[in-house]
Amino acid sequence: MAYDVTFIPGDGTGPEISEATRRVIEATGVEFNWDWQDAGIDVYEAEGTPLPDRVIESIKQTKVAIKGPITTPVGSGFRSVNVALRKALDLYSCQRPIKLYDGVRSHFDAVDYVIIRENHEDLYAGIEFEEGSEDALKLIEAIKDISGTEIRHDSGISIKPISIFGTERIVRSAFEYAKKHGRKKVTLAHKSNIMKFSDGLFLRVGTRIAQEEYPEIEFDDRIIDNLCNQLVSRPEEYDVIVLPNLYGDIVSDLGAGMIGGLGLAPGANIGDDYAIFEATHGSAPKYKGLNKINPTALILSSVMMLHHLGESDAATRLENAIADVIREGKDVTYDLKPTRDDPTAVGTAEFADAIIAKLQASVPA
Numbered sequence: 001m002a003y004d005v006t007f008i009p010g011d012g013t014g015p016e017i018s019e020a021t022r023r024v025i026e027a028t029g030v031e032f033n034w035d036w037q038d039a040g041i042d043v044y045e046a047e048g049t050p051l052p053d054r055v056i057e058s059i060k061q062t063k064v065a066i067k068g069p070i071t072t073p074v075g076s077g078f079r080s081v082n083v084a085l086r087k088a089l090d091l092y093s094c095q096r097p098i099k100l101y102d103g104v105r106s107h108f109d110a111v112d113y114v115i116i117r118e119n120h121e122d123l124y125a126g127i128e129f130e131e132g133s134e135d136a137l138k139l140i141e142a143i144k145d146i147s148g149t150e151i152r153h154d155s156g157i158s159i160k161p162i163s164i165f166g167t168e169r170i171v172r173s174a175f176e177y178a179k180k181h182g183r184k185k186v187t188l189a190h191k192s193n194i195m196k197f198s199d200g201l202f203l204r205v206g207t208r209i210a211q212e213e214y215p216e217i218e219f220d221d222r223i224i225d226n227l228c229n230q231l232v233s234r235p236e237e238y239d240v241i242v243l244p245n246l247y248g249d250i251v252s253d254l255g256a257g258m259i260g261g262l263g264l265a266p267g268a269n270i271g272d273d274y275a276i277f278e279a280t281h282g283s284a285p286k287y288k289g290l291n292k293i294n295p296t297a298l299i300l301s302s303v304m305m306l307h308h309l310g311e312s313d314a315a316t317r318l319e320n321a322i323a324d325v326i327r328e329g330k331d332v333t334y335d336l337k338p339t340r341d342d343p344t345a346v347g348t349a350e351f352a353d354a355i356i357a358k359l360q361a362s363v364p365a
């Protein structure tokens with residue numbers, strides 16, 4: 001059976017890593033009917049929107065997409081296509097495994113934890129009031145009336161909503177991930193000592209879900225600053241970490257730094273009905289067309305997609321093939337070499353070729 005999957009190649013370096021990923025995932029022997037859908041800057045020029053309805057319609061049909069990164073030009077007037085897609089399909093759970101592979105240069109010996117980041121709420125909700133605007137001044141007056149708190153009139157304001165509904169489902173998603181992948185512990189991160197009614201709610205509701213619904217899985221919590229300290233001093237103590245949106249964003253990049261960089265950090269955005277698999281990194285536009293950047297993050301995202309589709313055997317074979325190539329350290333991109341200008345570094349396509357060769361060697365005769 002061939003799986004119907006939407007493939008969004010993205011822009012910048014997106015098409016190069018997408019092509020590498022397509023070739024590698026097809027080499028597992030799992031069959032796909034790709035529905036190719038362009039989105040991003042080039043589409044904006046041709047179709048007047050960076051995210052045409054056809055892209056959303058395709059994912060509603062296929063239910064699963066894999067996606068290269070898409071640029072959000074600063075000051076262009078259009079909001080992030082990545083954020084818009086997650087909202088349109090209600091992909092509330094962002095899942096990012098942080099795993100250190102042998103052969104990668106890192107300050108750490110062993111790292112293997114998973115970040116589950118809430119995708120819609122918190123300071124990312126987009127509720128913003130510009131400094132000096134009529135609405136900002138109205139809000140400042142209203143807050144003074146309601147709470148007596150004085151906010152300086154020359155302030156810009158961003159609102160941080162965290163709901164019971166949003167917290168319940170992201171914490172459940174973290175526990176379901178732990179159950180599905182045999183993980184033993186969930187840690188909830190927050191700053192409830194300072195933000196009692198937003199992060200405090202996240203902690204209170206999360207603790208209730210843990211106790212009432214998942215007593216068989218260990219649960220604890222950490223204040224976010226302490227979590228950052230401990231992640232880099234005792235990473236082996238962490239397994240699954242569930243965080244509100246902004247902390248999840250920051251800790252994702254911290255995690256990528258612990259395992260060799262953004263070129264190695266995969267991800268998935270999952271909702272109740274649809275899923276999009278994409279790397280943590282952006283479109284790295286300065287490397288566009290150079291066949292240079294590391295395709296591993298998107299290829300590992302495709303490993304997550306294979307698990308999601310129930311193709312766990314192919315997923316394991318592909319992950320092992322990637323791990324072998326990285327361990328050997330020969331046919332890898334510049335970011336995995338001892339120095340960035342190492343002349344033995346291979347390109348994006350050749351890295352994919354090396355993974356395909358390992359996959360072919362591992363297939364039983």
Ligand code: NAD
Binds near residue numbers: 294
């Ligand atoms: P970026 O992740 O694109 O790149 C930052 C740097 O990280 C690069 O210059 C490069 O040195 C390194 N890097 C990233 N990916 C790499 C890889 N696969 N292999 C080797 N090195 C890699 O971040 P940025 O420059 O801040 O963002 C560029 C654009 O991407 C922005 O428009 C941003 O909005 C967008 N973006 C998109 C997504 C997404 O599509 N989900 C995510 C983040 C950023």
